[in-house]
Amino acid sequence: MHQQIWENCLNLVKHEIQEQSFKTWFLPITPIKLDKSVLTIQVPSQFFYEWLEDNYVHILRKAILQELGPNGRLEYSVVIDRGNEQAKPLTVNYPVNKAPGRFGQNHVGNGQNVQQSPAVTPEFLTLTGKLNPIYVFDSYIEGDCNRLARSAGYAVAQRPGVTSFNPLMIYGGVGLGKTHLVQAVGNQIMESNPDAKVLYVASEKFTNQFIESLRNNAVQDFINFYQKVDVLIIDDVQFLRDKERTQEIFFHIFNHLHQSGKQIIMTSDCPPRELKGLQERLVSRFKWGLTADIQTPDFETRVAIIQKKTQAEGIVIPEDVLEYLAYTIDSNIRELEGVMISLIAHSSLVKREIDLELAKQIIKNIVNDYDTEVGIDYIQKAVSDYFNVALEDLKAKTRKKEIVIARQVAMYFSKDYTNHSLKSIGYHFGGRDHSTVIHAVQAVNDMIDTDAKFRYSVDELKKRLKMRTV
Ligand SMILES: Nc1ncnc2c1ncn2[C@@H]1O[C@H](COP(=O)(O)OP(=O)(O)OP(=O)(O)O)[C@@H](O)[C@H]1O
Numbered sequence: 001m002h003q004q005i006w007e008n009c010l011n012l013v014k015h016e017i018q019e020q021s022f023k024t025w026f027l028p029i030t031p032i033k034l035d036k037s038v039l040t041i042q043v044p045s046q047f048f049y050e051w052l053e054d055n056y057v058h059i060l061r062k063a064i065l066q067e068l069g070p071n072g073r074l075e076y077s078v079v080i081d082r083g084n085e086q087a088k089p090l091t092v093n094y095p096v097n098k099a100p101g102r103f104g105q106n107h108v109g110n111g112q113n114v115q116q117s118p119a120v121t122p123e124f125l126t127l128t129g130k131l132n133p134i135y136v137f138d139s140y141i142e143g144d145c146n147r148l149a150r151s152a153g154y155a156v157a158q159r160p161g162v163t164s165f166n167p168l169m170i171y172g173g174v175g176l177g178k179t180h181l182v183q184a185v186g187n188q189i190m191e192s193n194p195d196a197k198v199l200y201v202a203s204e205k206f207t208n209q210f211i212e213s214l215r216n217n218a219v220q221d222f223i224n225f226y227q228k229v230d231v232l233i234i235d236d237v238q239f240l241r242d243k244e245r246t247q248e249i250f251f252h253i254f255n256h257l258h259q260s261g262k263q264i265i266m267t268s269d270c271p272p273r274e275l276k277g278l279q280e281r282l283v284s285r286f287k288w289g290l291t292a293d294i295q296t297p298d299f300e301t302r303v304a305i306i307q308k309k310t311q312a313e314g315i316v317i318p319e320d321v322l323e324y325l326a327y328t329i330d331s332n333i334r335e336l337e338g339v340m341i342s343l344i345a346h347s348s349l350v351k352r353e354i355d356l357e358l359a360k361q362i363i364k365n366i367v368n369d370y371d372t373e374v375g376i377d378y379i380q381k382a383v384s385d386y387f388n389v390a391l392e393d394l395k396a397k398t399r400k401k402e403i404v405i406a407r408q409v410a411m412y413f414s415k416d417y418t419n420h421s422l423k424s425i426g427y428h429f430g431g432r433d434h435s436t437v438i439h440a441v442q443a444v445n446d447m448i449d450t451d452a453k454f455r456y457s458v459d460e461l462k463k464r465l466k467m468r469t470v
Pocket residue numbers: 139140141142146172173174175176177178179180181236269305333334337
């Protein structure tokens with residue numbers, strides 16, 4: 001009888017919620033008994049019970065009303081101590097027609113009877129939480145690109161969970177120092193308070209652990225594990241995109257921690273509003289605290305980063321190499337570090353001093369798009385700087401000799417260094433046609449052959465463009 005009643009309830013519920021949620025939250029329920037108009041269902045864990053109450057109480061109420069009438073009631077039997085062979089169900093009397101409390105409050109009538117799941121955490125959960133000791137504030141160079149993010153991180157590190165920066169969301173492009181910064185926050189907290197439970201986890205790992213916990217029937221352990229931390233640092237949350245179930249669990253953990261005044265720190269490769277594929281309720285929570293971005297570092301910051309790293313390694317690299325590296329690799333600090341490491345390795349392998357030549361060789365091998373990245377805009381700027389003519393004049397109709405020459409040189413390099421068609425190049429120089437470009441290239445070649453001073457200028461510019469020192 002109770003099976004049939006529950007079956008009918010499920011049929012109703014099924015049509016009201018998403019299939020995925022139905023499978024997650026309703027299929028694991030077992031109806032146990034029907035006593036007069038009280039239906040008892042068994043749920044796998046305390047968390048499960050709370051989740052149902054928090055999210056599906058209205059649907060359940062409707063189903064019970066339909067199946068058992070106005071006096072109908074629902075009781076939960078929460079399975080505890082799953083790890084133990086003698087699992088004993090605990091029945092929580094909870095009438096569905098009473099308003100439940102929100103999750104995070106003690107909304108199990110006689111909460112003190114509800115025991116926690118096993119104290120021993122499964123192996124797969126204990127593997128996380130490792131902060132890398134090299135990621136500290138001391139080795140994190142501050143620049144305009146990361147000032148807000150760094151100071152917010154620093155404030156959180158002083159008073160985790162207390163500032164209004166909760167959650168703290170750091171976003172920015174690949175390899176710009178998000179992980180370093182959030183780990184620095186974690187390390188700082190640990191230093192001030194070694195007993196704090198600071199947990200760092202990459203979102204991918206979080207997802208895999210969750211899947212693992214489903215497979216091992218240990219979702220409750222998973223949740224307990226995360227709900228016990230004081231500071232949760234979760235890296236690359238964009239990875240949770242389209243992972244509905246992981247998002248649901250994370251949402252719950254997030255709420256629990258936030259309501260308990262625990263600090264949450266997140267990173268992402270884009271601002272929250274662009275996190276497509278994440279549930280709106282999750283994204284809106286991400287915006288509760290402070291969102292700070294990290295931009296591409298400017299030249300001076302890049303130089304400072306290289307200096308700091310080389311100092312730490314006890315290595316000295318010549319000034320011109322340092323500047324060359326900072327000029328050439330301008331978008332990704334990880335790549336910059338990669339080049340430095342190769343450079344150091346090469347020089348010690350072939351027993352050769354680190355010099356500009358070696359640096360160029362290494363860069364050519366490592367940075368794929370190195371030679372193709374120079375664009376017409378960049379060439380125009382380099383040429384206008386070099387010949388000291390206004391950028392606009394290169395695109396204007398002016399026929400002044402020095403401007404005409406500079407314009408022709410810029411066209412010459414545009415043809416040589418970019419994939420633009422002659423037509424497109426002409427277009428970038430004030431709408432000239434392709435024959436003007438052909439003529440410019442010819443004129444420059446002629447001058448290279450006949451004028452040594454001019455040849456020198458072209459060579460010099462070539463170097464600058466290659467090194468991108470403009
Ligand atoms: N401001 C900085 N000062 C010193 N080192 C930095 C700075 N920013 C980044 N780095 C270094 O650059 C490397 C890449 O940084 P990190 O791994 O933190 O980037 P990320 O933004 O988390 O990258 P991803 O998007 O791939 O997760 C690290 O070795 C880090 O130490």
